[in-house]
Amino acid sequence: MMRFRWPIPAVTLCISLCAAHFGPAYPKQDYSTERDQKILQIQQLIQDHDLAEASRKILEAAKQYPADAGLDNLRGIVEAQQGNYAAAEKSFSRALKREPKFTGASLNLGRLYQENFAGDAQARRKALGVYLGVLAYDPKNAEANYQSAALLLEQGKYQDSLDRVSRLSEESQTGAQVLSIVCADYAGLGDRKQTDAAAARLLADANFSEADAQQALLGLRTGKRDDLVVTLLESLEKRQALSPELLRALGLAYEGADRLVEARAALERSITPESLTVGSLLELARVARKQKDYQGALGYLAHARDLEPKNAGIHYYFGLVCMDLSLVAEARNSFEKAVQIEPENPNYNYAMGVSTTFRHDPGEAVPYFEKYLRLRPQDPRGKLALGAALFRAKDYEAAVPRLEEAAKTAETATAAHYYLGAIALQERRLEEAHNELELALKSKPDYVDALAELGQYYLMQKDYAQAEKQIRRALELDPEHYTANFYLLTLYTRTRDARQEAQAKHFEELKKLLAEKTQEILRIVEVRPLENP
Secondary structure: OOOOOOOOOHHHHHHHOOOHHHOOOOOOOOOOHHHHHHHHHHHHHHHOOOHHHHHHHHHHHHHHOOOOHHHHHHHHHHHHHOOOHHHHHHHHHHHHHHOOOOHHHHHHHHHHHHHOOOOOOOHHHHHHHHHHHHHHHOOOOHHHHHHHHHHHHHOOOHHHHHHHHOOOOHHHHOOHHHHHHHHHHHHHHOOHHHHHHHHHHHHHOOOOOHHHHHHHHHHHOOOOOHHHHHHHHHHHHHHOOOOHHHHHHHHHHHHHOOOHHHHHHHHHHHOOOOOOOHHHHHHHHHHHHHOOOHHHHHHHHHHHHHHOOOOHHHHHHHHHHHHHOOOHHHHHHHHHHHHHHOOOOHHHHHHHHHHHOOOOOHHHHHHHHHHHHHHOOOOHHHHHHHHHHHHHOOOHHHHHHHHHHHOOOHHHHHHHHHHHHHHHHHOOOHHHHHHHHHHHHHHOOOOHHHHHHHHHHHHHOOOHHHHHHHHHHHHHHOOOOHHHHHHHHHHHHHOOOOOHHHHHHHHHHHHHHHHHOOOHHHHOOOOOOOOOO
């Protein structure tokens, strides 16, 4: 039975090109016995790895048979085995020019292209063209149908790939090599039932191999079938040790299935001294962060940073994890390095603005948010962030127009109304403040900041019962809320409440805690998620 898949190393491939089951080395013509003997002798020299002598014999024979397509084909095999891609391509193409239906030369040329995807950006397109050329005159050619199905799968043309598979014999369609394509194609098409059926047959095949798994992954990833990737690779691992590439695929599938412990273990096993890359460390950091193992994530990121100190994305990601740990100063240092390396990156400027807001002078954050808005002028979150920074810097006149713009978009309207209400309170525009705070609470009744400010509004109105009601609601939601606790202390002081002394002591403790680690701004504006570090 025809063996469809062939080894990847070029030397092995080129030896196989001479084998009889890959098609004849020359077209069927009525040549003399002397020529036949020369061809057989050259083939044997190639199989014996005596390429120099094979080349000499080809040149000698070509003088006697100058237009011989078979000799061009053999010359292409030798050149391919010697690693001379351009010369081999030229020789196989010359053979086909002489004999357009020379199937052996066509298949050899197709395989040559498939072996050189990395060095020739057009190789995939050319390989598919060669196989389709064979199928134009020999529609049932098994090799051409299989290889074109595999190439179409790589291109994401799943139905076309299935159509090629359907032309193979029933016996061929039951083998692992073909089942892996079928499984991938159905997954890519989103047909879960047929995908599951093909995967079950693939698992039952004793010849199921790593190459089959790699081929199935092409569609399973597209179809987001992490469950089947895990099933296939766990089953394969019981038969043989998985390569680093497949261990990585297994780790990513575990992550997709939210099996984070297994994901991290598999990703760590996939890394060897030779395969350690920044990308692999970032994947581990991502999984560790999902596990909320922030220290572990920082360890991976520190290693990645050592490998590529000029990679702005790593500094950015390091800063994000520092923010997870409330290490604001460390986060700002990392974001600053990212901005220095890529000053026009909007996300880095945004993160720099957020982390700078924690400093003694919140106004230092303003230039970063202004730059973010220049880079992404339509993003309402940028307008809100800039307005919030200006508010914290007490530049209310500049803050109001930005916040009013943010209030026009549903995504940012609630927070914008809160800030507008807080500014109106500071400027003693009480009715306007009340309206803005009520608008914020209408869309988000548990908005602690707005509840606290509404309590302040009633304090200013000397409606102490309503003030205590709003402040109590805020503290039920967040007992350690700094502003709500301050307003409660103010209320107790004004009303000479016996609880004033205890509240004063509690508030002093909160002030100390805030000096060590403040998170207020994180309730206002979130740092953007990592985007392609």
